[in-house]
Amino acid sequence: MRGLGSPFQLCVLLCSFALCGYAGVRLLDGDWVLIALWFVGAAVIHDLVLLPLYAGVDRGLVKGAGRRRAWVNYVRVPCALSGLLLLVWFPLISGRVSERYAGVAGQSADGFLGRWLVITAVLFGGSAVVFAWRVGRGRRASG
Amino acid sequence: MARSLLRTPPARGPFAPDFWRSPLRGIRFTAVLGVVLLVGITILFVTGLLSYAAYNPDLARVNDMTPGKGLLGFYLFSWPTDPPWLYRLTQGVHVTLGLALVPVLLAKLWSVVPRLFTLPPARSLTHALERISLLLLVGGALFEFVTGILNVQLDYVFPGSFYPLHFYGAWVFFGAFLAHVVLKAPVAFRNLRAMREGSGEPGDEPDELAAPRPDRPTVSRRGAFGLVGGASLLLFATSAGRSFDGPLRETAVLTPHGGPEPGGGPGGFQINKTAAYVGVRAGETSEEAWRLTVAGRSGTARLSRADLLGLPLHSADLPIACVEGWSTSDQWWRGVRLRDLAALVGHDEPVDVLVESLQRRGPFRRAALRANQVEDPRSLLALFVNGEELTLDHGYPARIIVPAAPGVLNTKWVERLTFGEV
Structure with missing residues (x-):
């Protein structure tokens, strides 16, 4: 580590830390260990667990496809979209808040898993249809 | 610091520059996502502050979930009664836009992840502080998105009451966000301008986000933007309907208070708490x-x-x-x-x-x-x-x-x- 670096950047960062610190003291007023753990843990779990996980799955998919690399996106896109919906709506889809949701909103939470599966099926089905159509068109063009 | 110690072993694993192979990464890819987030997060922050003001926390202790707010309540004002749909609009935008920005945030974080593994960890005092600021930025963004998304699903696993966590968390995040915008937005806009003018790859400055030994592409940059935009659209399309009634609400198929109305008749509209x-x-x-x-x-x-x-x-x-x-x-x-x-x-x-x-x-x-x-x-x-x-x-x-x-x-x-x- 050498020297200070850019004085302009230093000044911007120190001003920013003043605001972060002022709010941070208030954020941590409570179960501060757990709150700090959530704050930092969110970044750590994303960068060191979630991202390597989906990047690894993607790399595996591309490797597994071998010479048929052009086909990868017909699996990759529905996987990514369906996985994203699962990630965002996990509490409802998994049913872990079903009881509370029914009590609070007076509505059943049983349909979320089914609807997510339907959307997933539509995504993969749609992808398969587009794929089949493109392959068919390619064959006609070359044949 | 002992420089010789940091230099001797060759960088391995994710610290090695050629560990990262995606040909998509590059400052232009990041710049586009960054500018979308600059606009989107600014709207989220403003609508969030409006929602905080809508509770009139400065009126009475019973309305105030954050009595220690101090200067952070500087802008509070008497929440108006006109237009009558004001909160419906501001809070609908806050939550629905937040959901639609999830894929953009994830793509942005993916595009810069190699920078997490730089050696030496800090080149100067400023660089060390910048990395701490980035932890607050990334941690803050994820903390805000996660607490918000859990709260709309009534999954109260976060460590405390939602109001203070989401409010103070937003200010910590915004502090780091401001620094990031001041330091990085000029680069992002310069790159966007160059893209619009149609020049090839960035010539005048080295692309520190691009992979030095990229794999053969499996998707174009345009295709990747299409996936991110499509994912945003999917989240939007399965959420936005719950700001409306009848058939539109039924389109919000994965969202709480979406789907069919609870029962029929005059009382057949959404219930907050039974x-x-x-x-x-x-x-x-x-x-x-x-x-x-x-x-x-x-x-x-x-x-x-x-x-x-x-x-x-x-x-x-x-x-x-x-x-x-x-x-x-x-x-x-x-x-x-x-x-x-x-x-x-x-x-x-x-x-x-x-x-x-x-x-x-x-x-x-x-x-x-x-x-x-x-x-x-x-x-x-x-x-x-x-x-x-x-x-x-x-x-x-x-x-x-x-x-x-x-x-x-x-x-x-x-x-x-x-x-x-x-």
């Missing part, structure tokens, strides 16, 4: 048991529902809009004006009111309304909705309805109104 959930029993709300206490300057009145029906009744078409981002279109409410009830106990001038509910649980069992809200002729102690008596879940025997107020301030099962002292 009577059973907050511990209100039908026995306490019966004609014989329930009395409304109205207190003010000239004394205290106890009114039965029949007494209230003897007062002048007025109508107002007003929506219900929740902090969780869902809302209903206008319902036709009928009841006694709050300002008439204030006049009943000696307040002819605009006055604040403390509203207390029969409900046993929930953070806003007691809530204060400001004089401008009490004064509005559309602000009612409602007894009817859509031409029928209120249902128990919508607040029978009497509930508050105030234009543009957040859902929880429209207190249900009201048992006491105290004018003048909040």
Whole structure:
């Protein structure tokens, strides 16, 4: 580590830390260990667990496809979209808040898993249809 | 610091530059996502601050979930009652836009992840501070998105009350966000300009995000943007409908308070909290048991529902809009004006009111309304909705309805109104 670096950047960062610190003291007023753990843990779990996980799955998919690399996106896109919906709506889809949701909103939470599966099926089905159509068109063009 | 120690072993694993192979990464890819987030997060922050102000936290202790806010409440103002759909709009935008930005945020973080593994970890004091600032930026962004997304699904696993966590967390994040924008936005805009002018790859500055030994592409940059945009659109399309009624709400298939309405008839619109959930029993709300206490300057009145029906009744078409981002279109409410009830106990001038509910649980069992809200002729102690008596879940025997107020301030099962002292 050498020297200070850019004085302009230093000044911007120190001003920013003043605001972060002022709010941070208030954020941590409570179960501060757990709150700090959530704050930092969110970044750590994303960068060191979630991202390597989906990047690894993607790399595996591309490797597994071998010479048929052009086909990868017909699996990759529905996987990514369906996985994203699962990630965002996990509490409802998994049913872990079903009881509370029914009590609070007076509505059943049983349909979320089914609807997510339907959307997933539509995504993969749609992808398969587009794929089949493109392959068919390619064959006609070359044949 | 001992430089020789940091230099000797060759960088391995993710620290080695050629570990990262995606040909998509590059400052232009990041710049586009960054500018989308710059606009989107600014809107999220502003609508979030508006939602905080909508609770009138500076009016009364009972409204204030963040009494230690200090200077962070500098901008607070009396929340208006016009337009009556104001909170419906600002909070619908806040939550729906937040959901739609999830894929953009994830793609942005993916595009810069190699920078996490730079060696040496800090080149200078400023560089070390910048990396700490980036931890606050990334941690803050994820903390805000995660707490918000969990809260709209009623999954209260976060460590404390949602209001202070999401509010103070937003300010910590915004502090780091401001620094990041000041330091990086000029580069991002320069790159966007170069892209628009159609020059090939960046020539004048080295692309520190691009992979030095990229794999053969499996998707074009345009295709990757298409995936991110498509993912945003999918989240938008499966959420936005819950700000509307009927067939549009049914399109919000994966979102709480989306799908079909709860039951039919005049009371068949979205319920925030059912009577059973907050511990209100039908026995306490019966004609014989329930009395409304109205207190003010000239004394205290106890009114039965029949007494209230003897007062002048007025109508107002007003929506219900929740902090969780869902809302209903206008319902036709009928009841006694709050300002008439204030006049009943000696307040002819605009006055604040403390509203207390029969409900046993929930953070806003007691809530204060400001004089401008009490004064509005559309602000009612409602007894009817859509031409029928209120249902128990919508607040029978009497509930508050105030234009543009957040859902929880429209207190249900009201048992006491105290004018003048909040």
